Amino acid sequence: MTGPIRCLEFFSGIGGLHHGLNIAGVHAEVVASFDVNEIANKVYAHNFKKEPSKKTIDRLTAKDIEKYQADCWLLSPPCQPYTQGGKMKDINDSRAKPLLHLIKLLSTLENPPTYLFLENVKNFEISQSRQELMTQLEALGYEINECLLSPIQFGIPNHRLRYYLTARRKQQPKNEENVHTSPTTKTTENRKIHTTWPFDQEQTFDVPELANFLEQLNDDDSFIVPSRYILRLHNFRLDIVLPSSTKTSCVTKAYGSNHIMTSGSLLQTKKLETMDYDWQDTASLLELGLRFLTPTEIGRLHAFPMPDYSSSSLGSNNGTKNESSSSGVPRHFFSPANLPHLAFPEGVNRQQQYRLLGNSLNCWVVAELLRCVLFVDSHHVE
Ligand SMILES: C[S@@+](CC[C@H](N)C(=O)[O-])C[C@H]1O[C@@H](n2cnc3c(N)ncnc32)[C@H](O)[C@@H]1O
Incomplete structure (x- = not known):
């Protein structure tokens, strides 16, 4: 049996890609991770018992990378260069620099990785950064899915909604000198970006109610949205959800702060029969007992393996819906019980937890793409 796939995790944050890899059940290990954010690194080290390198990625050399003999790169670079809020400056945004640097480094490596996985926001697909990545990957002979x-x-x-790219290097280009001009069957322009899951034949997965992800907060009212945040809204339609809801909106890093308008859903805890809200009478909204989702609940929605979490209706990977992961066939969601879990060490306050989670990703989506697309015919899928 060959050894595990050696992975490097760039922009590791709190380790969403690492957890995704664990949930995928792939015979792989993260041999090093890289991030400059000290708080994220503290959380990462707490959970994985291994410190990420805090050297800025745009200063890494080929030698720094080659020493790990890695065969897979996992990347979730900063999204601000591709968002409205970040002014969509793309390659002209300094936050795109570390990704552009890694793209350049790829062709200088003696052994470029066989596998590459990248996550980013919607709009990355129309960016010049993506164009540069594709040009490089195509030149190096990667088979790509987006x-x-x-x-x-x-x-x-x-x-x-997120952009994902999987790239697998089919073969070593025969003539290394031609590496930048080798022909490819598909070009960047005529590629299909898949929008269904699975890619070829969309399947409908039952979506469980939010109640399955909620904690019992009992008398803890510290998650209640302060009334001053609500009273100053003028005719703005908040995203209010109920325990019976089967949808919540995207959690951003501003969640839990006074930016309640677009940072994520708020949970109605009182008068559950009221769903006809009077947006002009903001005082009436105060009776609904609106609260923020807790960091634990967001961690569960992002499919992080969480401590002390077992929900009978969702099952877990020790539990009722334990489907085979060997075939590369998409699985029904179950709450992952893998180790390590996501836990926050002491000293990381609530707002920091929200920021880290808002910057992070959905581990289940990553896991399924790794199992069913990137590593699908690899003997490393267990
Ligand atoms: C979108 S977040 C990735 C989050 C991660 N996937 C997770 O699960 O938490 C981007 C990360 O890139 C890191 N980052 C930004 N610029 C960097 C640089 N030059 N070198 C290393 N890390 C960097 C940020 O600190 C942030 O944690």
């Missing part, structure tokens, strides 16, 4: 998918398509009650 998609725009949301967890709701996988049976998770959360919207988080």
